[in-house]
Amino acid sequence: MQIVAIKENQDIVRVGDNPSRSCLILSGIACTYKITGDGKRQIHNFHVPGDIPDLQSLHLKVLDNSLGTLTPCSVGFITHEALDELCERHYRIAKAFWRETLIDGAIFREWMTSIGQREAYSRVAHLLCEMMMRLRAVGLVNGSSCHWPITQAEIGDALGITTVHVNRVLKAMRADGLIELKGDRLNIPDWEKLMQAGDFDPTYLHLESHQVAA
Numbered sequence: 001m002q003i004v005a006i007k008e009n010q011d012i013v014r015v016g017d018n019p020s021r022s023c024l025i026l027s028g029i030a031c032t033y034k035i036t037g038d039g040k041r042q043i044h045n046f047h048v049p050g051d052i053p054d055l056q057s058l059h060l061k062v063l064d065n066s067l068g069t070l071t072p073c074s075v076g077f078i079t080h081e082a083l084d085e086l087c088e089r090h091y092r093i094a095k096a097f098w099r100e101t102l103i104d105g106a107i108f109r110e111w112m113t114s115i116g117q118r119e120a121y122s123r124v125a126h127l128l129c130e131m132m133m134r135l136r137a138v139g140l141v142n143g144s145s146c147h148w149p150i151t152q153a154e155i156g157d158a159l160g161i162t163t164v165h166v167n168r169v170l171k172a173m174r175a176d177g178l179i180e181l182k183g184d185r186l187n188i189p190d191w192e193k194l195m196q197a198g199d200f201d202p203t204y205l206h207l208e209s210h211q212v213a214a
Contacts, residue, residue, distance in 0.1 A: 028073030043158040107202040125198030148186035
């Protein structure tokens, strides 16, 4: 595996690429996204350490989305040849990779439901719940708080709302006692209340624990 440090806001792979390797996020936050013809960005997923965001390129030879960093990232590149060999020799590893892509699909379906059916307040609450659980699963949550480098513009690009609207929603959530957001630190004082606001059921994440509070 080749480990590379990549600066923030840099593409790792782009739509139309035919890569010969996949990447493992070792540190930092990345996202998969597409750009529309008029230049708007739709973020499809945020990726945390431990994710292999472009694992599908092992079998789908032309990428249909881009993958880029949101923060400085450490990324491990693994050749498709090595991945193929691992899957052929170790059935359990092949099953783990398959499970990874299935969970990616489950997250995508949940995001589609949010964008199509939930109001902006609920969308933001749902996203915060999801990210807290995913970050906790990789040891990046301390009690009820975590480092939160995702910007309001990036939240808007993920949820299909404007940055101004995201700002208003976050202010309302602070006033309602759902979140405390100071600089790049997010704290959730009442997890159950945030889950209720976000219509959040963590089943789709397929994690062993549904608890975020310490």
